[in-house]
Amino acid sequence: MYSTVTEPAAYYVKNTELKEDMILESGDPIQAWIEYDGNFVNVTICPFHLNKPSKPLISHPIDLTPFVQETMYVGFSASTGQKSSSHYILGWSFSTNGTAAQLNSSRLPMAPSKQNDGSSFDSRVIGLIVALSTVTVLLFGILIYFTLYKRNAKYEDLEDWELDCPHRFRYKDLYAATRGFQLSEIIGVGGFAAVYKGVLPTTGTEVAVKKITQSSIQGLREFVAEIESLGRLRHKNLVYLQGWCKRKNDLLLVYDYIPNGSLYSLLFNQEQGFVLSWEQRFNIIKGIAAGLLYLHEEWELVVIHRDVKSSNVLIDADMNARLGDFGLARLYDHGTDSHTTNIVGTIGYIAPELARNGKASTSSDVFAYGVLLLEIVCGRKPVDSRNFFLVDWVIECHQLGHILDATDPKLNSSYVTEEVKLVLLLGLLCSHPKPEVRPSMSKIVRYLNGDERIPSIDNWEAFDSSDETYLKFLETISSDSITKSYRLSSIAGFSSSSMSSGR
Known part of the structure; x- marks a missing residue:
C-alpha cells in the first residue's frame, strides 16, 4: 500500500491550534x-482518557x-518500523449512518503483557544457525544462477544492441503460442519473415509473432531496426511491439x-465483400497522419519510416489505423539531417528525389503518405501497370475540373464532398515532385482538422511519371532488387513489391 497523506502521531489540544505529540x-x-x-476522510487520535479533539489530525x-x-468487508491493518511490535484492537464501533456509538471503557479488555517466547536456545546459537543458513542459501542460489546462465548462453548470447530492448520472451512460450510455428497459423509472409498468429500460454493473450528468415543478414538488420525503433515508441496509431526473442x-x-x-486487404480484397465507408477512411487517414506526426516531430528522435504504404497500415477492432513494419526505419536527432543514402521502399511510393540522391527524409515519408491518401480515396493501387500512375491520373482529373471522378466507385457517391476534395488535393500536395513544396506532418494534421486552409497547387507539368528517365529508374530497381511476397492478414505489413536493396 502507498500512503496518500501522512502525519506524525499527535492531537490538537482542546480549542487551540497547539499540537501535542x-x-x-x-x-x-x-x-x-x-x-x-x-x-473528506478525517482522522483523529488522542490518548484514551481524553475526549475527542475538535480538530482532526488529517483531513x-x-x-x-x-x-x-x-456488501463489503471493513478491517484494520498496521505496520512496524525498524523495531518489532504488536498492535491490539481493544474495541471498535462502526456505523454507516451517522456517528458511531461511543465505546464503553469499562467493557474493554486489557492489552496482554509481553511474555517470554519460551525459547531454550541461547541467542548466540540462534544467530550462528541463522548466519550459516543464510550463507548456504546464498551459495546454493549462486550455483543455480550460473548453471542456468551457462545453459542459456549456449543458445542466446547477448549482444550490445539487446541491452536496452523491450520485454524478452522465452522461445518455448512462443513455440507453444504458435503451435510449433505450424503453417496453419501463418497470417502473413514477406521477403525476410513469416508472421504467425499465436496465443501466449502464460496470459492467454492473442499476439502476432514475426519470425525472421534464418541465416539472413538483411533479416537480422530488419530485426535490429524494429527493436531499436518500434521498441521504444508508444502511440495509439503505431503497432505496439510487445517484445522479442x-x-x-x-x-x-x-x-x-x-x-x-x-x-x-480491406481496400482490394474483394473476397471479403466489405467496403470501407468514407467515415472510416477519413478516420484512418487522420490516424496515419497522427502516427507520422509523432514519428517526425513529437518523439525524442526523428524517425523516418521509409516504407509508408497501405499494407503497412493495420486496422484494429475499432477501425483505427496502426502504422507498423519498422524494418526500414532510421532514427536521427532533431535539427540534424539523415545520413541514409540507400534507395529503399516500395514502387509507387518512392519519392522522385530518391532516384537522384537516395537520401530519405521526413519529406520522402510525406510523399508516400500523399500517394497513400490517393490510394485510400480512389481505391486504386499507386502503380497498376507500366503506363498507369495514380498520381498522374488524379492530376489529370484535377486539371479537367472533375477531381471527384477519381473517387472510389465502391463508395457509391456516399461521402462528404468537401472532405473528399480536401484529401485528394492534400494527396497531390504531399506527392509534389519538389520536396520543399510538400507540407510537414504538423501542417497536414492542421489541414485535416480544418484548422488551416490547404494552399493552391500549381505547376504539375514539372513532373511526369511516364517520363522515360523515371520509367527506366523503376525498371532498373524492379529487375533484381524487388522481393515478391504476399499478404494474408494482420501484422507486420509486408508489401507485394518491397525493395530489399539497402535494408
Whole structure:
C-alpha cells in the first residue's frame, strides 16, 4: 500500500491550534476516529482518557464512491518500523449512518503483557544457525544462477544492441503460442519473415509473432531496426511491439494481434465483400497522419519510416489505423539531417528525389503518405501497370475540373464532398515532385482538422511519371532488387513489391 497523506502521531489540544505529540512506543491505549462524509476522510487520535479533539489530525479530500460496494468487508491493518511490535484492537464501533456509538471503557479488555517466547536456545546459537543458513542459501542460489546462465548462453548470447530492448520472451512460450510455428497459423509472409498468429500460454493473450528468415543478414538488420525503433515508441496509431526473442538463428518479434488485418486487404480484397465507408477512411487517414506526426516531430528522435504504404497500415477492432513494419526505419536527432543514402521502399511510393540522391527524409515519408491518401480515396493501387500512375491520373482529373471522378466507385457517391476534395488535393500536395513544396506532418494534421486552409497547387507539368528517365529508374530497381511476397492478414505489413536493396 502507498500512503496518500501522512502525519506524525499527535492531537490538537482542546480549542487551540497547539499540537501535542504522542509516543506510540509507550504502550498506552489510544483512541482513533476515522470519519468519511462523502467528500473528506478525517482522522483523529488522542490518548484514551481524553475526549475527542475538535480538530482532526488529517483531513484529506477523496472520492471513495468507486470502491464502496453494497456488501463489503471493513478491517484494520498496521505496520512496524525498524523495531518489532504488536498492535491490539481493544474495541471498535462502526456505523454507516451517522456517528458511531461511543465505546464503553469499562467493557474493554486489557492489552496482554509481553511474555517470554519460551525459547531454550541461547541467542548466540540462534544467530550462528541463522548466519550459516543464510550463507548456504546464498551459495546454493549462486550455483543455480550460473548453471542456468551457462545453459542459456549456449543458445542466446547477448549482444550490445539487446541491452536496452523491450520485454524478452522465452522461445518455448512462443513455440507453444504458435503451435510449433505450424503453417496453419501463418497470417502473413514477406521477403525476410513469416508472421504467425499465436496465443501466449502464460496470459492467454492473442499476439502476432514475426519470425525472421534464418541465416539472413538483411533479416537480422530488419530485426535490429524494429527493436531499436518500434521498441521504444508508444502511440495509439503505431503497432505496439510487445517484445522479442533470439535463439540461435531464430529471430522473433512479438506484436499486438490486429484483428482486421491491413488497410491494403480491406481496400482490394474483394473476397471479403466489405467496403470501407468514407467515415472510416477519413478516420484512418487522420490516424496515419497522427502516427507520422509523432514519428517526425513529437518523439525524442526523428524517425523516418521509409516504407509508408497501405499494407503497412493495420486496422484494429475499432477501425483505427496502426502504422507498423519498422524494418526500414532510421532514427536521427532533431535539427540534424539523415545520413541514409540507400534507395529503399516500395514502387509507387518512392519519392522522385530518391532516384537522384537516395537520401530519405521526413519529406520522402510525406510523399508516400500523399500517394497513400490517393490510394485510400480512389481505391486504386499507386502503380497498376507500366503506363498507369495514380498520381498522374488524379492530376489529370484535377486539371479537367472533375477531381471527384477519381473517387472510389465502391463508395457509391456516399461521402462528404468537401472532405473528399480536401484529401485528394492534400494527396497531390504531399506527392509534389519538389520536396520543399510538400507540407510537414504538423501542417497536414492542421489541414485535416480544418484548422488551416490547404494552399493552391500549381505547376504539375514539372513532373511526369511516364517520363522515360523515371520509367527506366523503376525498371532498373524492379529487375533484381524487388522481393515478391504476399499478404494474408494482420501484422507486420509486408508489401507485394518491397525493395530489399539497402535494408
